Amino acid sequence: MTKILPQIFLVALSFCATAQSGGHEHLGPAPLEADDSLFPTVGPILVSVSMLATIKSDGRVSHTKVLDTIRGTNDFYQGTLIGYLDDAVAAATRWRFDPAIDSGLRPIESLASITFLYDRVWGRGTALPTFTTVPSKTGDYVPPIPTKLSRAEYPVNSIGIGTVVLNLHVEANGSVSDARIIKSVPSLDEPSIIAAKKWRFQAAQYKGTSIPSTATAAFVYLPFMRRH
Numbered sequence: 001m002t003k004i005l006p007q008i009f010l011v012a013l014s015f016c017a018t019a020q021s022g023g024h025e026h027l028g029p030a031p032l033e034a035d036d037s038l039f040p041t042v043g044p045i046l047v048s049v050s051m052l053a054t055i056k057s058d059g060r061v062s063h064t065k066v067l068d069t070i071r072g073t074n075d076f077y078q079g080t081l082i083g084y085l086d087d088a089v090a091a092a093t094r095w096r097f098d099p100a101i102d103s104g105l106r107p108i109e110s111l112a113s114i115t116f117l118y119d120r121v122w123g124r125g126t127a128l129p130t131f132t133t134v135p136s137k138t139g140d141y142v143p144p145i146p147t148k149l150s151r152a153e154y155p156v157n158s159i160g161i162g163t164v165v166l167n168l169h170v171e172a173n174g175s176v177s178d179a180r181i182i183k184s185v186p187s188l189d190e191p192s193i194i195a196a197k198k199w200r201f202q203a204a205q206y207k208g209t210s211i212p213s214t215a216t217a218a219f220v221y222l223p224f225m226r227r228h
Contacts, residue, residue, distance in 0.1 A: 028143060028204075029055040029097040029112040031216050034165040034183040037091035039118060039222040040083030046072030047081060048128055049088040049116045050146050052135060057107040059097045064089050064114075067145065068133035088116040091163070091218070113143035113201075113215040121154045121223040134202070142205040144170040144215045150198035152219055158187040164219045166196050172210040174201045185221070192219040 048070050054063040066089070069081050092114050100110030117128075128149050135145060165183035168176050179193045196217050204213030 028141075028214050029059075029100050029110055030167055030214055031095055031112075031165060031182045032059065032098050033096040034163070034218070035091065035094060036163040036183075037116060037118075037218060037220045038087040039220055040087065042077075043079065043081065043083060043118075044071040044075045044077045045120045045122065046075065046128060046151065047084045047118045048131075048146075048149055049084055049118075050131060050133070051088065051092065051114050051116075052143065053092055053112045053114055054109065055097045055099055055112050056109050057099050059099045059107075061093045061095065061097070062109075064092055065135075067135055068131050070129055070131065073127050073129060084116075084118055088114075088218075091116070095165075110141065111139075111143050113145060114218070115146045115149070115199075115215065116218045116220060117149060117151070118220045119151060119154070119222070121221060127151065140207050144174070144201040144204045144213050146199060146201050146215070147174070148200040150195045152188070152191040152195035152221075154221065154223065155187055155191060159223065160185045160187040161221055161223055162188075163221075164188050164192040166192060166217045166219075168196055168199070168215045168217055170201045170203060170213055170215050172203050172212050174203045176201070179217070182216075188219065188221055192217075195219070 050067045052065045053061045056062045099107040102108050131147050162185045164185050167180045167182055169178040171177050176197045176199050179196045203210040
């Protein structure tokens with residue numbers, strides 16, 4: 001009971017993922033604990049990594065699958081992005097989630113959508129192109145997949161560095177209606193929320209029907225050229 005009640009409370013107050021079809025209700029995984037992602041020493045100004053993570057019934061990540069990696073426009077760096085993939089996967093696998101629960105309120109294994117946005121802060125003319133990868137169907141439930149991201153406005157008076165992790169409520173039309181802070185960088189929380197609410201997704205699907213659900217967003221800031 002101690003596991004079920006927090007999940008119900010989270011659904012009521014924080015718009016946890018709810019998928020209803022033919023009497024079936026699916027409550028998707030929601031991040032509980034997250035820490036910083038490392039940031040490659042050398043690379044583009046702006047990089048995003050989109051992945052699916054398998055969340056076991058105990059809330060741990062058992063597997064990740066990178067769907068797409070894109071770099072910002074107007075960037076002269078042409079090297080590999082492997083460091084970004086490695087750092088994103090390493091961070092996601094350390095995180096803990098409140099697992100999905102079925103209609104009987106039992107924890108179950110499910111997929112979570114996680115998107116990292118790495119930003120070296122300078123180069124304000126840099127933007128991200130549209131994601132084009134569509135995941136293959138792996139079951140009745142497919143979580144929301146990002147299609148278009150917006151960059152946060154780094155405050156001119158901030159020296160904040162690190163990772164802001166948000167739990168996003170994604171509507172059935174692919175828009176973001178709410179963002180809840182999981183990991184905070186105080187001066188960067190509000191800019192991250194404002195940017196995340198501009199993101200667009202391919203909505204979650206349950207048996208082919210678009211449904212409201214949740215996704216995880218991680219804004220990783222590095223205003224100085226160093227690895228932390």
